[in-house]
Amino acid sequence: MRIAGGNTVTTKDILDAIQSPDSTPADFAALPLPESYRAITVHKDETEMFAGLETRDKDPRKSIHLDDVALPELGPGEALVAVMASSVNYNSVWTSIFEPLSTFGFLERYGRLSELTKRHDLPYHIIGSDLAGVVLRTGPGVNAWKPGDEVVAHCLSVELESSDGHNDTMLDPEQRIWGFETNFGGLAEIALVKSNQLMPKPDHLSWEEAAAPGLVNSTAYRQLVSRNGAGMKQGDNVLIWGASGGLGSYATQFALAGGANPICVVSSPQKADICRAMGAEAIIDRNAEGYKFWKNEHEQDPREWKRFGKRIRELTGGEDVDIVFEHPGRETFGASVYVTRKGGTIVTCASTSGYNHEYDNRYLWMSLKRIIGSHFANYREAWEANRLVAKGKIHPTLSKVYSLEETGQAAYDVHRNLHQGKVGVLCLAPEEGLGVRDEEMRAKHIDAINRFRNI
């Protein structure tokens, strides 16, 4: 595509429009779009590249590519968004190591749904499930958003043609995670989303700060706060695994903001310090205290569950936990079920260390405990979680920011647990710190916003 004067349109022209304080919605609407853009991809012909390797040896730096890709056609109810910044989520790590399965199977299945969804079934997968940026175009039927709107996007993609999803959109049979089970994700200069993924960008945050909470903040909100999850209340003791990680850094904030008592599990003194800085008092360094819940690959050690439970009682003044915020999975699940109080809840959204969990069911049924499965969040839950960020009640936990070219390294850091909180990626934004519209509010919260930076 060419602009007046015969120059080829590039994403640089889009960036100039975003950075000009004079740009109007009409300017954005009139801005020609480029035919291609830069995006982080994995390739279908490389899905076997790590065959035979242990999970930890599968290196995202080898499978993640930065490619020029064609701009997708815009369909009804959709928006094309100029992505200023994105963030790395663990689902992109899973995609990049092709575990537990290749995400190309998801794209093929989605491609079979309709003429329009065929676009998603490509030999490359543009990954990424977070973004902060500016709406460039909206498709037919979109009235709530317009070109020029500064937005973040949550990652729930639904069709809602079945009645099943109309009480809770997470229950739609065609529910997918954008940028994981769909193509055209957020680790790119331009992304394609459904307009019902859009939410207002918090004014007091930079692009990369605004892009950090999305997926994990919404997930932690449903898992811990929402009635669809554990329905946490004031005074609850909440055991939070990985309390300074992606999900955990938001779960800890929700527990503190909601008047609950987080018991934060981490694996280093540095991470313990971050939890203390957030306001938590009860902290367990699982590494220093050397818990070994599994004697060997097949057998757990209930004495270790008990030692862990005693430590929790020491920290709570003798109480057991009302809620366990679970995601490590196989390695911790037996302990999580054991330490939950009578009538308490284990709420799980993942299985990072293995999805075949084992626990002693006597401790579940005899003590009337409940295990709840939780996955991402519906639009309303994501909106409520984003609103708390916009109001300065919950803060981004961004520790480090990489360029789009360095996304492989960013994913490697998360895969090898070398990071804290969230890792950001600059897409169109040429540098950090841009996009702040409310300096006064930012100044009020600046210490909290920077709490995870450069540690």
Ligand SMILES: C/C=C/C(=O)SCCNC(=O)CCNC(=O)[C@H](O)C(C)(C)COP(=O)(O)OP(=O)(O)OC[C@H]1O[C@@H](n2cnc3c(N)ncnc32)[C@H](O)[C@@H]1OP(=O)(O)O
């Ligand atoms: C927001 C961020 C989130 C995260 O980070 S989450 C972490 C990353 N995500 C993951 O690790 C999950 C990755 N996904 C998977 O591993 C798989 O995705 C699932 C195990 C979740 C599902 O497996 P599958 O094989 O895709 O689906 P099936 O539902 O087992 O369907 C296969 C066939 O089995 C049929 N089937 C399903 N349930 C039943 C039943 N109860 N009785 C009989 N058949 C059943 C289906 O219909 C279908 O059939 P047909 O192949 O012909 O279409």
Ligand SMILES: NC(=O)C1=CN([C@@H]2O[C@H](COP(=O)(O)OP(=O)(O)OC[C@H]3O[C@@H](n4cnc5c(N)ncnc54)[C@H](OP(=O)(O)O)[C@@H]3O)[C@@H](O)[C@H]2O)C=CC1
């Ligand atoms: N279903 C859903 O909607 C969602 C699922 N997820 C999934 O949740 C998982 C975690 O995601 P996220 O929080 O972003 O990842 P992070 O890697 O940012 O944080 C996870 C933390 O968990 C802790 N951890 C990891 N392995 C173990 C283990 N074996 N035992 C105890 N603690 C462990 C680590 O903290 P430390 O070392 O300090 O203990 C780590 O920092 C991933 O599998 C992801 O795919 C994520 C978001 C949404």
